[in-house]
Amino acid sequence: MLLLGLVALINLLREEISTNVEISIVESDASAMKCKYAFKYLGYERLAKDYDVSLVNLTKAKAEKATVKVKDKIFEFSIPKIVRNADLRVNVPKMKYMNFTKISCALKNIYGCNPYPKKFEYHSRLNEVIVALNKIMPFNLHVLDGLTVCGSKTVRLGLVMASQDPVAIDALAAKFLGFYSKAITHIKLAEKEGLGKTSFITRGANLDNFKKRFPRKRLSEKAITFGYEVACRLGLDKRLI
Numbered sequence: 001m002l003l004l005g006l007v008a009l010i011n012l013l014r015e016e017i018s019t020n021v022e023i024s025i026v027e028s029d030a031s032a033m034k035c036k037y038a039f040k041y042l043g044y045e046r047l048a049k050d051y052d053v054s055l056v057n058l059t060k061a062k063a064e065k066a067t068v069k070v071k072d073k074i075f076e077f078s079i080p081k082i083v084r085n086a087d088l089r090v091n092v093p094k095m096k097y098m099n100f101t102k103i104s105c106a107l108k109n110i111y112g113c114n115p116y117p118k119k120f121e122y123h124s125r126l127n128e129v130i131v132a133l134n135k136i137m138p139f140n141l142h143v144l145d146g147l148t149v150c151g152s153k154t155v156r157l158g159l160v161m162a163s164q165d166p167v168a169i170d171a172l173a174a175k176f177l178g179f180y181s182k183a184i185t186h187i188k189l190a191e192k193e194g195l196g197k198t199s200f201i202t203r204g205a206n207l208d209n210f211k212k213r214f215p216r217k218r219l220s221e222k223a224i225t226f227g228y229e230v231a232c233r234l235g236l237d238k239r240l241i
Contacts, residue, residue, distance in 0.1 A: 003047050005145035005160060006092060010051050013090075024082060028058040029117040035059070056082055058115040068136040070193060073125075075132040078115050089139040091166070095173040096150060100126050102184055105173040106142040106166035107195075110134050127186040131193050134166060138195075142166050144173065151177075151215030159210045167196025172207070176214050 006025070014021055025044060027035050035057040039045050048055045063078035083089065093109035100123060101108055110133050111119070122129045146159035163169040167190045171181035181187050181198045191198050 003043055005143075005147050007047065007051065009090065009092065009143060010053060013088075017088075022054070024054040024056045024086075026056045026058050026061075026080070026083065027112055028115045030112075031118055031120050056080075058083070058113060059117050061115065063115055066136055068132045070128045070132045070135065070189070073128060075129065075136075077133065077136060079136060080113065080115055083113055083137055088141070089137075091139040091142045092145055093142065094145050094149065095176060097177060101130070101186055102179055103170070103174055103177050105144065105170045106139075106163075107131070107134055107170050107186055107190055110137060110139065110166075113137055127189055130186045131190050131195065134190060134195055135193060139166070140164065142169050144169055146210070149214060153215050155213060155215050157210055157213060159205075159207075163200070165196035165200070167191050167198055168200040171198040172200060172202070176207075176211050178216060 010023055013023060025048065027038065029035055035055075039048075039055050044055055047053070058080045061080045061082055063080045064084070065076060066079045067074055067076045069075075091106055091109055093104070093106045095103065095105045098104040098108065107130055111130050114129075114133055142163050142165075144159075144161040146157045146161065149155055149157045149159075161169060161172065167187060170184070170187050170190075174181045174184050174187065187198065190196060
């Protein structure tokens with residue numbers, strides 16, 4: 001069920017572009033997750049076989065070094081060639097609560113395109129790194145999959161949103177999650193760095209109904225999140241990984 005939105009997008013791309021278009025689903029290894037296990041566990045291997053798409057582990061893909069500046073800091077990353085050379089880059093995030101950044105949506109999702117697996121090393125400068133990766137790997141379209149969402153519980157929200165502006169779609173997602181977009185550091189920084197605007201005009205369904213149905217975090221979940229953030233700030237997270 002979680003892959004229905006992706007299947008619909010694959011079918012739409014082939015209808016609108018070409019039945020022969022080459023489509024790759026990309027992800028990279030992380031400290032607590034390896035692609036070879038995640039692709040199978042989450043159903044992507046079956047999807048790739050059924051819909052003739054490729055699964056790419058960016059950690060093992062060919063890459064080239066590139067630098068980018070955010071505020072007064074210079075960052076260097078290995079940029080996968082399959083991402084840089086793609087004719088069309090489509091980001092398919094889900095909106096969810098997240099440690100450190102409060103929310104995860106379009107901007108944060110690009111963090112997964114960083115092929116370096118030890119991503120916990122970026123936690124102390126996470127907001128700047130998120131913006132840096134979006135500057136160095138701009139995506140053409142952002143399609144938010146809100147068919148099924150998780151807050152305090154899993155809910156079938158039945159929502160799909162799309163935008164060419166990752167800042168705008170994140171600003172709207174922040175409202176769904178109960179935050180003011182200007183209070184989300186990486187969203188505010190992304191706007192300042194020219195990645196988009198927090199102001200937006202919505203079209204289509206009345207989004208207030210979806211916002212009311214989004215499951216809020218319980219007090220116990222907030223306490224766990226706070227405890228984890230404290231542990232990380234004390235440097236204890238490295239013992240947990």
